[in-house]
Amino acid sequence: MTKKIDDKTIAYVSTLASLELLPEEKESAKKDLSQMLDFVDCLSQLDTEGVSPMSNVFNEVNVFREDEVVNSDGSEATLHNAPEKKDRYFVVPKTIEP
Amino acid sequence: MDINELSALELGQQIQKKEISVKEAVEASFQKIEEKEPTLNCYVTTDYEGALLQAEAVQDRINRGERMGALAGVPIAVKDNICTKNLRTTCSSKMLYNFVPTYDSEAVTKLKNAGLIILGKTNMDEFGMGSTTETSYYGVTKNPWDITRVPGGSSGGSCAAVAAKETFLALGTDTGGSIRQPSAFCGVTGLKPTYGTVSRYGLIAYGSSLEQIGPIGKNVSDCAALLELIYGRDVKDSTSVVECDASPDGSFMGMLKEDVRGLRIGIPKEFLAEGLNEEVKASVLKAAHGFEENGAIVEEFSLANVSYAIPAYYIIASCEASSNLGRYDGVKYGYRSKEYQGLTDMYRKSRTEGFGTEVKRRIMLGSFALSSGYYEAYYLKALKARTLMKQEFEKAFAKYDLILGPTAPTTAMKLGENLQDPIQMYLGDMDTIFANMTGCPAISIPCGMDSKGLPIGLQLMANCFREDTLIQAAYAYERFSEA
Amino acid sequence: MKEYEIVIGLEVHVELATKSKIFCGCSTAFGGAPNSHTCPVCTGMPGSLPVLNKKVVEYAMAVGLATNCAISPQTKFDRKNYFYPDNPQDYQISQLYLPICRDGFVEIDVEGKKKVGIHEIHMEEDAGKLIHDETKDCSYVDYNRAGVPLIEIVSKPDMRSAKEVIAYLEKLRILIQYLGVSDCKLQEGSMRADVNLSVRLRGETEYGTRTEMKNLSSFKAITRAVDYESKRQIALLESGQVVEQETRRWDDEKGASFTMRSKEDAQDYRYFPEPDLLPLLIDHAWIETIKAKQPEFRDEKIKRYQTEYQIPEYDILILTENKHTADIFEATVALGANPKKVSNWIMGEALRLLKESEKDAKDLCLTPAHLAKLIELVDKRVINNTTAKEVFEVMFHEDVDPEKYVREHGLKMEMEDGQLEDMIRQVIEDNPQSVEDYRNGKKKAMGFLVGQTMKATKGKADPAAINRILSELLDN
Known part of the structure; x- marks a missing residue:
């Protein structure tokens, strides 16, 4: 299932990844990604008929916490590393158009 | 007496006996750091002031007669992707150049409780992505055995620091071999514990389902002592499993016995196949022979589907990484671009400027593999391949107590050699990723030198939760190979 | 004009009334200073990990049982990846592949009873709140709501009118409120409904292209929005145009819906199983325990x-x-x-x-x-x-x-009949005109006399007794 990595794909994937590649980076990303995909495409030859996917190493299940409030005011710690903050809020560029 | 020549346990003992003060131990490490750092660059951040304050507090506890563990007062270095409260934690990325956690990782909390002294944060491949510590934003770390060579990675700083005696112990993390391969390259001992036995709380995630924190030290005993400290279930980590509470009589120190009689050891033929350096192969086979001479039963066997392991591993790690690294967006912490037009641009510029090439490469791959239409062909397929590998390992461990092989197909390569060809770099992880894909514990111990004078690593893997077997065999090897 | 049929399905988010958040021990209480109910987990700090609140699972199961759903024996969480500042990890922990409840229904009664199918119910975490600065070009982020547990109830496209939509929501609201798992207030956002609507010619079996409408904060708004959107779509079709599949935002003040600025990475959420959480196995015994607690x-x-x-x-x-x-x-x-x-x-x-x-x-x-x-x-x-x-x-x-x-407070009626009779005699004596009126057939005068008596007794007399005694005295 080799897939040709074209400019459109690179543009689409960088949007998904929220990355902005320079023109030369785009070219090398195209090469990288194609190479990586060639490399991983051999997986398609592996027979996995009837095999269930393993997203956790062990068969452990049902790990819970009880419904208890154990944290107190965390605003100071939460905002400690904020690039921009004001009155205990994080500040970001406007999220909606006026 | 040169303090820096002592093992961690020896130093701990001297501190208990008050023959060496904690401050003296810390000063000795910092002397070495001052001497070596300009060449080696093992640390991203050192914390002299903090270490002295910790030393004073621990000395007080010791003087008051508080019963503390065998490693109380012993200096340790912590890999820079493990959160330390009030001590900058960068993951060797520009993205986190100013990130100062307000919380300790669970492993670090345990170290502090046991009275270990944190010297600083060690260099690594950016976010753990790499096998050479060359992708760090803070410069490469050099191999103490040959400064024209890499220390391996991603825990290159931790392993090099132990090898250069800039610390007595170190914490590393292992997502695909990141403790074991640099341990091999630097001639130290490093252990990746069973998945879920050491809390990941406060470990900055790269490949969540693969990675574990583990000990790096000068020998097996030091690693066993450190592992004993950080091992155990943590309610803050849902994937921290229950079994390890009831693990081998709760003590790894008790496993330090020179006895491998009757131990069944399997060597996968695939680990000795083409691509393996002849000198490495010879050393590994010699080690295997040593085990046989001491009463173990050693034989070669075949692991199926080996060639699918690396691609499956890279898909899983990259997919998880693409999601885990979404949070670095310039909103809550870390790097925010200086100039941008609106929100989307702020995100893109911050991430583009904050991440290095290899990180972006893997985020791109992961985002692609998870994108609409490809999920089944890549991610789901890789998870199925993982199931097959796990089954294959279960079969192997039904037959063998240990799986033996090289830690890496080569010894340390020249700086810059690997960055040229990422695929070659990924192939180098072939021996180590099985332990991450299947969750089993594995250790790398020095097993001789090549003709260039570079250390070679021997890898042993045991069945899940059988750190006891692993430690006993590694310890015994260390002993009989010395003799 | 041709006759059209409106087809509506609903996605209803309900905030669960647990004390703590879904994956950490922070409070879910409303209010509080910005970011005061936060910790490393619900703000996506590096290295933090989620641990599931058991109550959330039990509440979701309870709603599932109340809406006749099958409870999945195995259920898991998935990550939904998208960039937005209200989403601190830039992924939301939700459920896509194995939701906790499936295939249920509720019965509504609008011009006859009918069943509205429920496709699935899944658990997820809420996002933070964004406040927009009026004067400056920036927004403020508060993560107090981030990580508050939600369930999303996804209906089948079984509704055909605004009335049915309201009846369905009302039904859900009362069921959920009976369970005590949520307030379900649309105005306050503890219940949120997104309306998926399409139109088709009556008799047609295929569905038309649907739009999703958000920001509906009252039943009235929903009724107006359904009316507006169905007319808009019919008008498009009538004029030979097509309906675009899109997300629209209802503006209740303007009484119209507008295309939401599409997020550039729209709809490719790159879901995959959340590796930081383990699967849940829900056995029969657990379901029975929840069933036994149903009201x-x-x-x-x-x-x-x-x-x-x-x-x-x-x-x-x-x-x-x-x-x-x-x-x-x-x-x-x-x-x-x-x-x-x-x-x-x-x-x-x-x-x-x-x-x-x-x-x-x-x-x-x-x-x-x-x-x-x-x-x-x-x-x-x-x-x-x-x-x-x-x-x-x-x-x-x-x-x-x-x-x-x-x-x-001495409010007891202390009047004995004898004492009361004396007081009534006095009232009769003092109000001859009213007595006269009453005896002349103006029955209303009785009320006046009762009132005067009540006043005299300072309310401590039994009105029934007053009536009885007054009647006796006046009628004799």
Whole structure:
């Protein structure tokens, strides 16, 4: 299932990844990604008929916490590393158009 | 007496006996750091002031007669992707150049409780992505055995620091071999514990389902002592499993016995196949022979589907990484671009400027593999391949107590050699990723030198939760190979 | 014009009333200074890990059972990846592949009964809040709501009118409120409904292209939005155009919906299993435990009230609209009080006072024992109805023991019949004109005389007694 990595794909994937590649980076990303995909495409030859996917190493299940409030005011710690903050809020560029 | 020549346990003992003060131990490490750092660059951040304050507090506890563990007062270095409260934690990325956690990782909390002294944060491949510590934003770390060579990675700083005696112990993390391969390259001992036995709380995630924190030290005993400290279930980590509470009589120190009689050891033929350096192969086979001479039963066997392991591993790690690294967006912490037009641009510029090439490469791959239409062909397929590998390992461990092989197909390569060809770099992880894909514990111990004078690593893997077997065999090897 | 049919499916988000968040021990309480209910986990700090709140699973199961869903024996969480500042990890932990509940239905009654199918119910975490600066070009982020547990109830496209939509939502609201797992207030955002709507020619079997409408914060807004959107789509089709599949935002002030600025990475959320959480296995025993705790729901209650209590249908509907009022009603009747009298107090005074004080029925603090006693005090003529209403108001606010309150405030009717008769004679003597009027057939004059007597007795007489004695004296 080799897939040709074209400019459109690179543009689409960088949007998904929220990355902005320079023109030369785009070219090398195209090469990288194609190479990586060639490399991983051999997986398609592996027979996995009837095999269930393993997203956790062990068969452990049902790990819970009880419904208890154990944290107190965390605003100071939460905002400690904020690039921009004001009155205990994080500040970001406007999220909606006026 | 040169303090820096002592093992961690020896130093701990001297501190208990008050023959060496904690401050003296810390000063000795910092002397070495001052001497070596300009060449080696093992640390991203050192914390002299903090270490002295910790030393004073621990000395007080010791003087008051508080019963503390065998490693109380012993200096340790912590890999820079493990959160330390009030001590900058960068993951060797520009993205986190100013990130100062307000919380300790669970492993670090345990170290502090046991009275270990944190010297600083060690260099690594950016976010753990790499096998050479060359992708760090803070410069490469050099191999103490040959400064024209890499220390391996991603825990290159931790392993090099132990090898250069800039610390007595170190914490590393292992997502695909990141403790074991640099341990091999630097001639130290490093252990990746069973998945879920050491809390990941406060470990900055790269490949969540693969990675574990583990000990790096000068020998097996030091690693066993450190592992004993950080091992155990943590309610803050849902994937921290229950079994390890009831693990081998709760003590790894008790496993330090020179006895491998009757131990069944399997060597996968695939680990000795083409691509393996002849000198490495010879050393590994010699080690295997040593085990046989001491009463173990050693034989070669075949692991199926080996060639699918690396691609499956890279898909899983990259997919998880693409999601885990979404949070670095310039909103809550870390790097925010200086100039941008609106929100989307702020995100893109911050991430583009904050991440290095290899990180972006893997985020791109992961985002692609998870994108609409490809999920089944890549991610789901890789998870199925993982199931097959796990089954294959279960079969192997039904037959063998240990799986033996090289830690890496080569010894340390020249700086810059690997960055040229990422695929070659990924192939180098072939021996180590099985332990991450299947969750089993594995250790790398020095097993001789090549003709260039570079250390070679021997890898042993045991069945899940059988750190006891692993430690006993590694310890015994260390002993009989010395003799 | 051709005849069109409107097809509607709903995605309803319900905030669960747990004490702590879904994956950490932070409070879910409303209000609080910005970012005060946060920790490394719910703000996506590097290295933090989620641990699931068990109550969330049990609440989701309870809603699933109440809506006739099958509970999945194995369920898992997935990550939904998208960049937005209200989403601190830049992924939301949700469920895509194995949601906790599937294939249910609720029955609604709009011009006849019908079933609305429920496709699935899944658990997820809420996002933070964004506040937009009026003057500057920036927004402020508060993560207090980030990580508050939600369930999303996804219906099948089974509704055909705004009325059915409202009936369905009303049904869900009451079911969920009966379970006590959420307030379900649209206005406050603890219940949010997104409307998926398409139109097709009547008789057509294929669905048309649908749009999703967000920002509907009242039943009225939903009704208007459904009306607007269906007309918009029909107009498009009638003029030979096509309906675009898109997300639209309802603007209630303008009475219109608008295309939402599409997020550039729209709709490719790159879901994959959340590696930081383990799967859940829900066995039969666990389901049975939750089942055993399910309350009697409204429909069953209505049926039972119809046979058990001699009260009008109207009373039954009002009393059972909220589980709390129904509970008070039943408990008070169980103490021996007359059902209709209890109903009158709850439906009349209690609901009036709730409305006045802008409180919710669930906030009604009224001890059944106290209400029963109040009714008894009136029955035994210890106090009259006017006094009882005063006492009830105090009970409503402070839940006092009416007997004690009446005693301490000297509200008891202390008039013996003899004493009362003397006072009435005096009133008759003082008001000859009214007596005359009454005897001349103006029965209204009676009311005036009763009032004068009440005034003279300072309200401590039983109005029934006054009426009786007055009649005797005047008619003889």
